[in-house]
Amino acid sequence: MSLKKQRGALSAEAIMYTVFIVIGLIFVAAQAPNIMYKINEARFLSQANEIAQEANAWKKARPNFADVSMTKICEETSLSKNICGDDDDGSATNPFGGDWSVEVNDSKGLFDVTATIPDAKDQERITSLANSVAPSTRAQCYEATDCETVTTDTNSLTMTY
Structure with a gap:
C-alpha cells in the first residue's frame, strides 16, 4: 500500500517540476525578441x-577623406568580410539586415558612416540605437538628441567620425 502512495507522490512532484520548466521556457521565449x-x-x-577604425587606417597619409567609400575601405584595409559582404560594398551586412555605407562629410577631414535599418520593428528603436552610438562619434555626445554627429531618419542612422 505504501508503495502505491509513493508512486502517486512522485507523479505529482514530476508534474510540478514539468509545469515550472514549461513556465520558464515560456518566459524565455517571450524575452527572445528583446534579447x-x-x-x-x-x-x-x-x-x-570597426568601420570607423578601418576608415582611419584607409586615410593613412592622405590629407582628408575626400575619396573614402565602403568599397575602398573593404578592398584596401583589413575590414571584416562579415561587414564588407560578398561584393565588398557593405550591402545587407549590418546586424539588422541593412546596409553600411561610408562617404566624406561636408568637412573633408571627417567621414559619415550610414546604416540602414529595413525592418519596421527595429526602426522603432532607431532613437535608442542612436543614443547608444552617440558617445563613439566625433562629438562624443551623451545622447543623440541635439548631437551634431548623429542623425536619424525613419530607416537610417548616420554617424560622423
Missing part, C-alpha cells in the same frame, strides 16, 4: 566602431 535586439545592438556598435 536578440540587445545582441544585435552590441554587434551594431562593434561594427560601426
